[in-house]
Structures are given as C-alpha cells and as structure tokens.
Amino acid sequence: MEERNEQVVEEVKEAQVEEAVTPENSEETVEEKSEAALLQEQVDELQAKLTETEGRTLRLQADFENYKRRVQMDKQAAEKYRAQSLVSDILPALDNFERAMQVEATDEQTKSLLQGMEMVHRQLLEALTKEGVEVIEAVGKQFDPNEHQAIMQVEDSEFESNAVVEEFQKGYKLKDRVIRPSMVKVNQ
Secondary structure, eight states: OHHHHHHHHHHHHHHHHHHHHSGGGGGOOHHHHHHHHHHHHHHHHHHHHHHHHHHHHHHHHHHHHHHHHHHHHHHHHHHHTTTHHHHHHHHHHHHHHHHHHTSOOOSHHHHHHHHHHHHHHHHHHHHHHHTTEEEEOOTTSBOOTTTEEEEEEEOOTTSOTTBEEEEEEOEEEETTEEEEOEEEEEEO
16 A cells, blocks of 8 residues: 555656656646645645554554453463362361361261261362362461461460461462462461
C-alpha cells in the first residue's frame, strides 16, 4: 500500500515536471497550479492517514498477541491449581483424622478402629500427594513468613534464634502455592 502511494507521488511529480517543460504550460493559469497543490495536499494527507493506520494495526496485533499469551498463562495456572479448592475443603477433615488417631487405644476394638483410620489417612495423603500436595515442614526449621504463621514466641536455648519450636497446625502446599501456612511457635 505504501509503495502504491509512493508511486502516485512520483507520477504527480513527473506530471508536474512535464507540464513545466511543454510550451502549452506557459499559459498555465493560477487555477491549475492551485489544483496541483490541492492534489499534493491530498496525497500527503492520505500518506499520513496510511502511516497512522499501519501504526494502529501493529499496536492491535501486539495487543492481541499479549492477550493470547495471558489467556494461555491463565489456562495453565487454572490447570495447575485446579485441585486447590478441593484440597482446602479436605484439610479440616484431614486434621480431624490426625486428632482422632492420637487417642490412646485401650481395647482391641479401639486398636482395630485406629488401624483402619490410619490406613484411610495414609490413602488420603497418598491421593493428595499425587495431586501435588505436600506438607510444609516446620519444627526445627527457620521461620519463613511465606510458609509459617507465628502464633507464639518463646525463648528456648535448645533452638536457634528464629527457629520453629512447635507446630500447632500443619501447613500444606499445592505444587508451589501455599494452601495453608503452618501455625507455629517461634524461638526468639
């Protein structure tokens, strides 16, 4: 399109040169000169519009490519973290399982029940692990505000400064995203 405009400009310039050389042009009127100037203005105006339109088109193409890239990234993130709401809903039940398994078994029936609960708990953890869920390690580790939530502080010479002393509630991650931080006691 730009080549076509350049060709039109060249033709107009050539026509002006030819008109200046011929003897008939010696009687050229002021009107014809102003008509040529008008045509040149129109050509210049059209070239400016073409340049503007080409710039807009390039920006729209870039915007569309960015949009496609964002949609693809959102789709990948949705696929990667699709189990997040399910995992969040299962965690309280998992906590209750762990609390129930801490009960002291006094008779054979209770021992058998606890063994069954341990099997179900283990299977549940295996299923969650397959989906990318992992337990956040806490006790003995350095406090990390991205993975741990400090609910108490204590001074204990057995632990390093800023180390997690006790875990009150387990924390979990889904792939690289923290679903629930560990609730911990931190050494000062």
